[in-house]
Amino acid sequence: MVRMAGRRAIMNIFQAEGVEYIFGNPGTTELGFIDILRDFPNIRYILALHEGVALGMAHMYANASGKTGVVNLHVAPGLGNALGMLYNAAVGKMPLVVTAGQQDTRILVREPLLSYDLVAMARPLCKWAVELRHTSDIPVVLPRAFKVAQDPPRGPVFISLPHNVLDDEADLALPAPQQVFRRMRPDPEGLAAAADLLAAARKPAIICGDGVAASQAQAALVRLAEALGAPVWGSLIPGAVNFPMSHGQYRGQLTGEYAAIQRALGEADVVLAVGAGLFPEVFYSPGAPLPDGCRLIQIDDGAWEIGKNLPASVGLLADPRLALEELLEAVTSRQRVEAGEQAGQRREALALLKRQENERLERRQQEKWDGVPISPARLMAELGLCLPEGAVIYNESITAAADVMRTLPLDRPGSYFGNHGGGIGQGLPGALGVKLALPDRPVIAIVGDGSAMYTIQSFWTAAHHGISVVYLILSNRSYRILKFNLNRYRRLLGLSPESDYPHMDLAAPPLDFVRLAEGMGLKGRRVTEPSELGPALQEALGLGGPYVLEVVTEGRGPGE
Numbered sequence: 174m175v176r177m178a179g180r181r182a183i184m185n186i187f188q189a190e191g192v193e194y195i196f197g198n199p200g201t202t203e204l205g206f207i208d209i210l211r212d213f214p215n216i217r218y219i220l221a222l223h224e225g226v227a228l229g230m231a232h233m234y235a236n237a238s239g240k241t242g243v244v245n246l247h248v249a250p251g252l253g254n255a256l257g258m259l260y261n262a263a264v265g266k267m268p269l270v271v272t273a274g275q276q277d278t279r280i281l282v283r284e285p286l287l288s289y290d291l292v293a294m295a296r297p298l299c300k301w302a303v304e305l306r307h308t309s310d311i312p313v314v315l316p317r318a319f320k321v322a323q324d325p326p327r328g329p330v331f332i333s334l335p336h337n338v339l340d341d342e343a344d345l346a347l348p349a350p351q352q353v354f355r356r357m358r359p360d361p362e363g364l365a366a367a368a369d370l371l372a373a374a375r376k377p378a379i380i381c382g383d384g385v386a387a388s389q390a391q392a393a394l395v396r397l398a399e400a401l402g403a404p405v406w407g408s409l410i411p412g413a414v415n416f417p418m419s420h421g422q423y424r425g426q427l428t429g430e431y432a433a434i435q436r437a438l439g440e441a442d443v444v445l446a447v448g449a450g451l452f453p454e455v456f457y458s459p460g461a462p463l464p465d466g467c468r469l470i471q472i473d474d475g476a477w478e479i480g481k482n483l484p485a486s487v488g489l490l491a492d493p494r495l496a497l498e499e500l501l502e503a504v505t506s507r508q509r510v511e512a513g514e515q516a517g518q519r520r521e522a523l524a525l526l527k528r529q530e531n532e533r534l535e536r537r538q539q540e541k542w543d544g545v546p547i548s549p550a551r552l553m554a555e556l557g558l559c560l561p562e563g564a565v566i567y568n569e570s571i572t573a574a575a576d577v578m579r580t581l582p583l584d585r586p587g588s589y590f591g592n593h594g595g596g597i598g599q600g601l602p603g604a605l606g607v608k609l610a611l612p613d614r615p616v617i618a619i620v621g622d623g624s625a626m627y628t629i630q631s632f633w634t635a636a637h638h639g640i641s642v643v644y645l646i647l648s649n650r651s652y653r654i655l656k657f658n659l660n661r662y663r664r665l666l667g668l669s670p671e672s673d674y675p676h677m678d679l680a681a682p683p684l685d686f687v688r689l690a691e692g693m694g695l696k697g698r699r700v701t702e703p704s705e706l707g708p709a710l711q712e713a714l715g716l717g718g719p720y721v722l723e724v725v726t727e728g729r730g731p732g733e
Contacts, residue, residue, distance in 0.1 A: 174344040179308040180206045182345050183334075184213050186315040189350045192216055192243050194609055196231040198224050200247030200287075202274030202336045219609070219638060221602070222630035224251045228258035228271070229602030229628060230609070233567070235267045236412060236590060237610035239387075241322050246273040249289035256298065257596050262329050263298045265383065265412055265593025266475075268322040269329040271295065275304065277337045295331035300324075304333035308343040316348055325355055325492070326475030327387065356388075357474065359491035359499060367445075367470045367487045368503035372512065374443035376519075377403040380427065383593070384448015384473060386413035390494035391586050394447060397501045398422050400508070402519030403445070406437060409453045412593045417584035421524030425578070429455030434462040445470045448493045451483050453595075455658075456665060472496045534579055547703050547726050549573035549647060553580035555706040556617070556645070561714055565590065567607055567618040567642075569600030572653045573726070577619055587611065598627025604642045605635060615643070615714065622648045622684055622723075629689060635719040636694030643713050644690075646723045648699075650680040690721035697721035 177185075183206070187195070196219045199207045210218055221227035224246050231242030246252050252273045262269055273295075275281070276288040296302040301321045305314060318330045371377055379398055385391060394416055398405050405416050407426045416423050427434050434452060438444065441464055451471070452462055461483075463469060468486040471479045472493055479488035489496050508516075534550070541548035553576045560581065568577050568591045583589040590607050592599045604618035625646055635642055656674045663670055687697040697720065700709045706724070713722045 174346050176342055176344050178205075178340060178342050179305070179311055180209050180339040181212075182308070182311045182347060183315060183339070184209055184216070185347055186311070187216060187243065188213055189347070190316075190319050191240065191350070193240070194219050194234065195243045195245050196221060196227040196234070196606070197245030198222065198227050198247060198251060199245060200251060200274060202248055202276060202334075203245060205336075205339050206245070206274070206334070218245075219605075219634065221634050223628065224254035225258045225598065226602040226628050226631050226634060228255040228262065229599050229631075230606040230634070231269055232258060232262045232265065232267050232593070232599070232606060233590060233603035234606035234610045235269055236265065237587065237607040240610075241268045241270055241319055242606070244269060244271045246271065248274055248276065248287040249291060249294065250287060252291055252294055256294070258599070259295070259298045259329060261592065261594035261596045261599060263594070266327045266387070267329065267593070268327040270318045270322055271299070271329055271331045272334050273331070275333045275335040278306065278335045279337065281335075291333040292331070298329065299331045300328040302331040305335060305338045308338055308341040309345065312345055312347055316351065320351065320353060323353070323355065325357070326473075326477070356492040356495055357490065359472070359489040359496040363487055363489050364496070364499055364503055367489060368500060368507055370443050370468050370470060370487065371401060371445065371500070371504050372507035374401070375515075376439070376441050377401045377443045377445065378438050378441035379403045379405045380408070380444060380446040380449050380451070381405060381415040382408040382447070382449025383412045383415060384493050385415040386586060388448065388474070388493040389586065390447070390497050391415060391417070393494050393497035393501065395420065397497055397504065399520065400501060400505055400516060402516030402523070404523055408449045409455075410592055410595060411589075412591045414583060414586050414589045415448070418578050418589075419582065419584050421527045422520065423527070425575070427452065429453055430458050431460055431462040432458040435460065435464060438462075438464055438467070440464060441467055443468045443470065445472070447472045447497065448474075450478055451481070456661065531579075543703055544727075545702065546649070547700070547706065547724055549576045549726055550580070551703055552647070552706060552724055552726065553577055556710055557581050559707065559711050559714060560617075561615045563613075564588070564615045564617060565607060565611060567591070567600060567604040567616065569597065569603070569618070569620045569624050570647050571597070571621050571624065572649075572657060573619070573621070573647055597624040600624055601628045601631035601644065602634070604644070605631060605640045608640050608642050616641070617643045617645060617714070619645045619647065621653070622646055622650065622686065623652045623679060625686065626684065630693075632690050632695050632721065633693040639718070641718050643719075644721045645713075646686045646721060647726045648684065648686065648723050649726045650678060650683060652677045652679070686721055686723040695719050695721050697723065699723040699725065701725045
């Protein structure tokens with residue numbers, strides 16, 4: 174037993190758990206917590222000017238590193254400011270320990286300034302939410318929080334930290350960090366049933382989600398896909414490389430509409446879904462997303478996802494990598510010679526289709542090569558020519574996402590990160606978190622102008638801490654994704670198409686990201702002419718520090 178203040182006990186546990194960074198925006202209730210940081214030089218506080226930025230950094234630090242991200246917020250308004258980003262982290266199953274200072278428990282009943290029920294605010298978006306009531310609870314609550322955040326399926330945990338609990342002293346015995354081995358093997362009977370279905374499939378298909386990357390199962394998935402000759406589809410919004418995007422069998426991302434998903438899957442008779450939610454919809458359409466008679470196999474480390482919306486013919490609650498490795502062995506042992514030959518024919522057909530799509534992409538790039546405003550297709554082609562070795566792309570370009578994923582070399586695990594949950598504004602802070610997790614690799618964030626304005630304060634944090642991210646802002650002067658969706662909405666309701674897009678343009682006045690960046694300590698440049706792209710990109714990537722390159726791109730709606 175050692176007598177110590179609550180704040181010191183918490184920091185000791187953070188240090189024992191291997192915490193490298195605390196992402197935060199502090200307030201009065203956290204002053205003692207902040208003051209003691211000087212005694213823990215191995216833990217770096219990353220200051221954000223808005224709580225959403227702090228949460229967004231921690232989210233993608235956890236995504237890129239696999240470690241638990243730690244966030245420090247301030248009372249009810251601070252937690253409220255972070256809830257949008259906390260939603261994204263919850264959907265993305267990111268391991269986070271989120272703390273917020275609370276007012277002194279001795280006056281909470283009197284509803285002091287800035288107080289509220291923080292646990293009730295956070296609980297809907299967290300695996301576990303708790304308020305410390307006694308300093309003596311710290312040795313139980315803090316280690317449990319780190320454990321729960323990493324337990325499958327991973328996710329955020331919230332702890333409310335009353336001011337007096339941080340300051341009070343108690344005789345404490347702090348536990349040593351626990352070592353938990355979490356990989357679950359699949360049930361042998363279920364594995365055999367899944368292997369039987371896949372070995373007999375005439376037209377198998379695979380859907381992969383971020384559970385693949387979280388389990389480091391990409392290589393196992395590639396081997397199984399090749400053995401089956403199956404097309405591989407990604408989830409609607411991939412947050413990581415789950416399958417090599419240039420692979421001949423990779424077909425791209427499924428949309429958020431059942432009818433379109435069924436068209437994409439075609440005549441598939443067996444679908445294997447690995448670490449993927451089925452399905453994140455955007456627009457309602459009648460019918461089912463799977464073809465008639467199609468059998469579904471689901472592999473996930475969370476029971477909730479299996480059979481949640483669609484009945485699974487075989488559901489395997491297991492670690493994706495272990496399940497895929499064992500499934501590959503079981504399938505290949507069952508495949509007959511003719512089945513292997515048919516898989517080879519499917520691989521060749523898919524590779525031909527991929528080459529044809531790449532040729533169409535190149536033609537489209539050339540058609541718009543000299544267009545003004547600059548086309549995203551040319552921008553990505555130019556970026557691909559000068560990407561440094563080991564570069565990491567963070568993508569929040571939304572309407573240019575297809576050009577990003579079809580053009581750039583995004584095959585290696587850890588070479589690509591993207592949003593979770595669909596809430597925008599993740600790109601600017603998220604790229605900072607990725608860079609802190611992968612400090613030796615160049616990080617380029619491709620972000621739309623509308624998204625960037627949600628968390629523009631990230632520029633200051635990049636400058637303040639010297640976090641070397643190159644921000645590539647696609648300035649199309651609009652919420653272009655809303656224009657696409659409005660067109661789709663009108664088609665679905667049979668409305669006449671109109672040329673106007675009310676409240677979706679950002680041109681009056683135009684945003685100036687170079688001046689915004691300079692006002693927060695970053696250098697920047699704007700590019701308006703296609704011929705300027707190559708030199709500007711090389712300059713930005715060669716500086717070795719945080720930089721903002723604003724590129725004025727196409728911004729009107731499709732068909733205009």
